[in-house]
Amino acid sequence: MNQIGERGFYAWLETLGAWLLAILWLLPLVYAFWSAVHPPEFSTEFKLLAPLTANNFVRAWGYAPWTRYLINTFLLVTSILAAQYVLCTLAAYAFARFEFWGREVLFALLLLQLMIRPDVLIVENYRIIANLGLLDTVLGIGLPYMASAFGIFLLRQTFKSVPTELVEAARVEGASTLTTLWRVFVPLAKPTYVAYGLVSVSYHWNNFLWPLVVTNSVESRPLTVGLAIFGAPESGVDWSIITAATVMTIAPLLIAFLLFQRQFIQSFLRAGIR
């Protein structure tokens, strides 16, 4: 009896701890929302009955070309993902199903990109993008990420697990290499494509340093760079408006995450464990 009581106490204590940490973890976000929907004079005063306002959003919206930034970010993440799907699928297929000269060496060389991502090579990649005449374009931001060793690795694992009988059956029916890839491998790898897609979109939606380096006009800037310029102390906009802009920027991805929580967590897990 006494032992059960003690256990119950510990369980209660742990629940309390877990909830306190959860609240602490959400605090920054809750705070951003609070400040975004209240007039500036309440942004540091937490009164339950403080008046609500949409004014911060209206003003933030008027101060910067958010629609343009949003379109740029959208173009950026979709073009990167589309290219990654095509390039990684073809390469992963070669690694998973072909015996060819130099396979091991090439695979090892590709894996180098898992550790040394284009993000740390900003100086030289800037030079390359400049030589290609693609500075300050959405394509210029996306180009270094379009082939991903990580995507190749993930898809190769999946393709390797496709039963040989299916491949043989396709061959008997006279399907070509590419038809087999399209009809047999790609449909079976759907969960991998979803997982990889979610991770890729989140990464490039949030990416900042490289886009900051290669862009210098409204025409190509993604949301993150737009937000950084907007929020810079030099811009002189007040805090409530900055939080409103911040909330607007994170809203699309945050809403997607809240709706498809399980898929997001599963995807990050799959992608991470490899």
Added chain:
Amino acid sequence: MQYSKKLWMNVNAWLLLLPAVVFVGAFTHYPIVTSLIHSFYNFPRGNRPGAFLGLENYDQMINDPIFWQVLWNNLWFALGIIPTSIAIAILMAMWVNGKLVGRGFVRMAYFTPTVLPMIAVANIWLFFYTPEYGLLDQISRLFGGGSHNWLGNPDTVMWCMIALMIWKEAGFFMIFYLAALQQIPPDLGEAAAIEGAGRWYYFRRVVFPLLMPTTLFVMINAGVDAFKTVDQLIIMTKGGPDNASSLLLYYIYEVAFTFLDSSYAATLTMVLLVILAVIAIGQFVYFDPRIHYQ
């Protein structure tokens, strides 16, 4: 016949690989090589072409106190993040794995920072640290503390950055521990309970060793992230005050795009590449055999 079939296989495979090889080569391998080459030259200005300098850039680097400072900063940054975020991630995973009221909500709360852009997070945390009006100072005032310039003080700025990074990453690491915990058969815990082992003893002697592969994986990821995450500095401190919060990649960015010395930036990039390579080699050579020790 056999030979031509082999040839056909090779041609096919290489055609499939060609686009990916071109892209990865152009934006990963080629820039690694040109970083090395440019680190031996000085930067061409106007019509004057870059001249070969040999190791002069490296010499400059060794005598550059800022370089050593950002390198140490980066090391402390990594050391500040890794153990604490691992401890918090394990705690989170154990809680979320157990029978908890509102488990779904708690898990969501822990994981949310992972999907937020660092730049947005930095905006919010900047205000936490603001002197007088910021949340941290308001709380400190409740307890009778005074006002602090958290980000303006070289003694506190790094801790502020470490706290931010732990908050951003712990929930991400949690999911790997969660997956590992779910692999541990429940009868192990029951057996331990029957033997009269306490929970802490069970954790220390059974659970923690079984989580070791995950811990190594998380350590490596956290280490790499500590060297390539600098977005927050651009918003919050610009590396200041007096480079107290600057990190290697941020210094590279500054040298290349503010001081416009791309040769010296290439030299600094080589150091970053070596660090990342050492972590990678460590992972493959030292850790991989041990990860599968079970």
